[in-house]
Amino acid sequence: MLNNNALSTGTNIEFGSKDLGDFWLNAQSCSLPGLSFALPEIDGRTGAKLKMAADNVEYSELIIDAIIDKGWKTYDIIYDKFLKSMRVDKGTYSNMQEFDLWLDIRTGKGEEVRKFWFYDVRLSDVAEFEFDIRDSGDENLILTLSFRFNYMEYIGSSIAKEI
Numbered sequence: 001m002l003n004n005n006a007l008s009t010g011t012n013i014e015f016g017s018k019d020l021g022d023f024w025l026n027a028q029s030c031s032l033p034g035l036s037f038a039l040p041e042i043d044g045r046t047g048a049k050l051k052m053a054a055d056n057v058e059y060s061e062l063i064i065d066a067i068i069d070k071g072w073k074t075y076d077i078i079y080d081k082f083l084k085s086m087r088v089d090k091g092t093y094s095n096m097q098e099f100d101l102w103l104d105i106r107t108g109k110g111e112e113v114r115k116f117w118f119y120d121v122r123l124s125d126v127a128e129f130e131f132d133i134r135d136s137g138d139e140n141l142i143l144t145l146s147f148r149f150n151y152m153e154y155i156g157s158s159i160a161k162e163i
Helices: 073-083
Strands: 011-017 023-031 035-038 041-043 049-051 056-059 062-068 099-107 112-126 141-148 151-156
Touching (some): 023 073, 062 099
Antiparallel strands (some): 011 099, 041 049, 099 112
């Protein structure tokens, strides 16, 4: 018998950074980074290769789908924090500094389920998003942001054991 993992059904996702002036936003969804371990092998005396313990880890990107509100305030915040001082015509990217970023996954009541910290983060991609004149009034515009980082920390919560 399979159990339904409905953790995401009643959750809220928030992300932000104190390094960027107490910046935080709500997200529609996120894709937690995968981890790849370097498992070195050395030649053994019998001809078989000896498998060693991992000596480093490589993370895939953190991908967050941010919700753009009807007034586009979210887009304005992202533009001000990441894109405003980028001058392609002059070859300057002065606002592309490293920062630490937190990601909170909360219950529908706002209680923390899980928290992640990402260190030495840089925005690597701001994806395109669609909007058109057929707005039904309840649809969210979604802007996908991709972040690269040096390392991450996972902080579990006792509340997750209760779910």
